[in-house]
Each structure stands twice: as structure tokens, then as C-alpha cells.
Amino acid sequence: MLKAKLPPYIVNLPLLLLALILSVAAGAVFIPPGTITKILLNLIPGVDIAATWTNSFTVIVREIRLPHTILIAITGASLAGSGAAYQGLFRNPLADPYLIGVASGAGLGAIFTMAISWPEDLLGFYFIPAGAFVGAILTVILVYSLARVGRTVPLTTLILAGVAVGAFASALTSYLMLRSEDEIYRAISFLLGGSPVAGWKPILGILPYLIVGMSLLAASGHMLNVLQFGEEQAKQLGLAVNKAKVYIVITASLTTAIAVSFSGVIGFIGLIVPHVMRIIWGADYKRLIRLSIIGGATALLLADTLARVLLAPQSLPVGIVTALAGAPFFLWILRRAKSEVFW
Amino acid sequence: MVAVLDIRDLSVAYGRNVVLRDISLSVKPGEVVALIGPNGAGKTTLIRAVSGVITKRQGSIFMGDRDLSKLSPYQRARILAVVPQARQLGGAFSVEQTVLMGRTAYMNWLGQAGEEDHEQVRFAMEKTNTSHLANRRIAELSGGEQQRVFLARALAQDTPALLLDEPTTHLDLKHQTSFLSLVHQLTRENDLTVLMALHDLNQVSIYADRVALLLEGQMKAVGTPQEVLTEEMISDVYQTPVQVFSHPKHKFPLIFPDQRGLN
Incomplete structure (x- = not known):
């Protein structure tokens, strides 16, 4: 029997809120949540709470912490959402945007766009996600056609092709970065999963992509559900399989591109979060996609907060934390739930 | 709609390899037609072709007056449902x-x-x-x-036609017979048009109204179980000596394969 489950949204939404507050509060200087709330309330026109804190707190929250937190939340949500979609599309528990090379392809697209001209204005910020999207789509097409054996895409060839294409894309990315010497610091932090740019501009840049990507993703659950019975049965059940596959590839690549554009290539979030949600709350993709989006944001926010406080005032690239914390956690989940994961 | 499933001169090829040649068969409402033949005869291919998941090279597949091959998956799935071979997917x-x-x-x-x-x-x-x-x-x-x-x-699809691809392959005797009885009963109650690939010839004899015998991608014989399940035909097609008896009460042909020389 399906176990009586914890209500998914009652568990996940407060967790997300907690992670958001922690993310804004923590850093080189700790800012109490009460103060954060007042600073945020002051943003609303007409509200004017007298400041009992130093003015620098207001600047830190508004101009540094808040945009960073939002960018991290968007990145985590996009990675986990697209991870769930790829896993469903390939009917394969290991198909996450990182392992199948799509994230690296998107990263190459983003860096390529940056290399042409480092963005100084908002228009430049709009082009970077577009470059990442093209990189992601080309990569997924290449990996899929390389991995295909006859009518099927076996796990082994999919991962092998993904790792190979991903490594190739990463190498090209590194080459592009090394050629533009000024950008080397930003480049390295990008590669390890750190935002190379701060402030509100990147968020404005990805906003249109985010709205489209998340709407498409949220609507893909039913198609993914039907596809779990295999393409042949899906067609016999009345799904236009080819259209559905194109839809999901475009959607998942778009959301991967959103994640990678300003946060670099971050592993494990897209792999782990959908698994955890699936193990606890089941395989219905309509719900799984939404839960992965919420859980992805929460997980990456927590990892990023850890990355900033562990060696404060220095901050670690978040990719290191997701791998350090994510890999053992993933193995633990896998061992514990072996019998419950039905693919 | 007179829901007769009408397959006419159907040919299917994988690349240059022709796997079905000039198949013609029609199945009426309220009728179970069993599809039999040795492994590799093309039973599954025929079911896949009719259900629209592989493209045909020639011929036509009509359900009543509607050409199935001209319909979208969405429209086709309201006319024809498929019960796949037992295997675990979507577990x-x-x-x-x-x-x-x-x-x-x-x-x-x-x-x-x-x-x-x-x-x-x-x-x-x-x-x-x-x-x-x-x-x-x-x-x-x-x-x-x-x-x-x-x-x-498949029943939830609420279709006039039902295709089943060896639905009893991995079941034990009790589940085989209860499943086939259920299909038979539903066919009669709802006037379904049923085409079902089956391995066990005695089950065919009991549950099918008519039998279509495939051999090497061609239709070797179509008729009632009594007409098709004969000693000569089955021994020849399956290249195995069999004896056919008549059920003492119901007159179904009962097939008894023998390689020990008991015949």
C-alpha cells in the first residue's frame, strides 16, 4: 500500500520559507530575521518603519543578499525541475541536467555569449540565457543521437555520451575563459557554481525565460506520466508522443539554461531533489515537478548558505557543498529506499 | 458506427525486411478473433501496425468507415485500445x-x-x-x-475495439482462464471488437469465435477453431506433430502435441 504520507506542501513550503530567511540572514555579517522583515516591509510603498539598525544592513539586504538569495532560489528550482523532467523523459533515474551533459552545454552557450561581449547593460543580460538555451538544446540533441541504440536509449550509453559531451563542452568553456584573461576570476567561480555577477540585473535578465520556462514545466506533468509506460503505450493511450518529447526537451533545456546562465554549472541538485521527492511523495509527475521546483530552491539555498558561513568571511563555491553534502545523502537515500523506487 | 475492424492487404516492413505481407482480416463487433502462429510469425507486428505505432507499407486498416492510419494518436485512442504484453512499466x-x-x-x-x-x-x-x-x-x-x-x-479508453498482445503469457492457469473469461464476457456484454494474439491453442479453441493463423508474415488460414485447428494445419505450421480431439461435451477441438511418438 502507498503509505500515509506527510502532506507535501505543508512540509515543503515552510521549509522553503525557512531557507529563504536563513539565506538572507547568514553571511559575513549576521542580520537578524526580525530586522530583515522590517527592511523588506519598508520596500512596500507607504510603509515606513523607523530604523533601529545601521544603514549598511539596509544596503546589504536590498542590494546584495536579497538578489543573491532570489537568484539561488531560481537556480535551485530550475535545476531540480528540469532534472525531474529529464528523468521522466528518459525514464531513467540518472538523467539529470549535469550527468547528461546538458548543463555543461548550457554553460558553454552562456560563456560563449559572454565572450562575444561581457554584458554591461540589461540587453546583454537577456542574451546570456538565450545563449545557454541554444547550448542546452544542441547538447541534448547531440547526446540523445549519440546514445541511441536502435529504438532505445540505454542507461549506459546515455550517461557515457552525456559525460563525454559534457566534458567536451566544459573543456571548450575553459578554453574560452582562459582566452579572456580579465574574466578569469569570474570564469573560475562560474565553473564551480558561483555567480559571476551580483545585483538585480541577472534576475531581470532571466525573468522572461523564467516565467515561460516554469509555466511550460508546470504543465508537463501529465505528458511525463503517460510517457512512463513507454513511447509505444503512450501513443496507444492517445498521446502525441513526438510532440510531447519535443515539448519536454525544449522546456527542460530552457529551465536548465535559466539555472546555468548566472550561477554556473552546479551538480547534484537536479539529480537528488527529484529522487527525494519521488521516494517520499510518489511518482505522479504532476505533483513531482512542482515539489521538485520547491525542494530544489530549498536545497540550493541551504547549500549556498552553508557555503557562505563555513569559512566566513571567505565563501566556498556552492557546487563544492552540493557535491560534498549531496553525494553521501544521495547514497543514503538510495540504500534506504532501494525497494521503494520503482522505475 | 458499424464497428467492423477491417484490415485489407496490409504489408509492413522493417527497412527492407518485409514482416507482414498482404494481410486481410475483419473482426466484427461482439467477436473475439484469436491471432495465432509460431514465434516470429508477425502476431505482435500486426497488433502494433493496427494500433498505429508502426507505419504500414501498403494496405488499409479501417474501423467502420474511419481510416485508422489517417487519424492522430488522440483520435485513434478513442476507437481502439491495446492491452500490452505483460511486462512491468510504470510500476x-x-x-x-x-x-x-x-x-x-x-x-x-x-x-x-x-x-x-x-x-x-x-x-x-x-x-x-x-x-x-x-x-x-x-x-x-x-x-x-x-x-x-x-x-x-484499456476499458477506461471506452473504445469499440480492443487489441490484446499475448495477455496471458506470464500468468498461471487460474489467472489465464479467469482473464480470458473476463475478456470473453466483456466482448459479449459491450459488443466489443476484439483481436487477441494467443499462444495456447487450447485456450484459442475455448475462447475465440474465429482464428487467424499467421505464418512467416502471411495469413495462412482464417476460420472457426474447428476449421483452422486441424491436425494437418497445426502439425504443418508449428512443425510439431499434434493430435486433435473433440471435446466430449462442447465439441471444441483439443490439441495434443506429441514428440514422444505416442501418436
């Missing part, structure tokens, strides 16, 4: 979720189910005796239960 879904996916052709692309969809799902689960399994996961069920769930999913 993480609950039984009810699985049966509800039979309503895909009636739902929008978000998969929002209405009252009519739920009503049809309830009906299909009652008919197949799977209601009590509603919240179980597919992977936890026995082979017989899984097959009933897939039959329920």
Missing part, C-alpha cells in the same frame, strides 16, 4: 493513476480529469475486479493483477 504509479491514464484521449494536455473520466475509471475497475487495488502500486501486484489493471486501463 511506481498506483492502480487508479494507471487506469486513469486510459482517459488520456479524453483529457486536455494538462491531464485534468472530469467527472465522466472518474466514472469510466470506476466502471473499468469494477468490471476487472481491481477496485480494491486502487491505491496499490503496479510493481507490488502479481502478474495476474497487473494484467487486469492493464485491461482496466
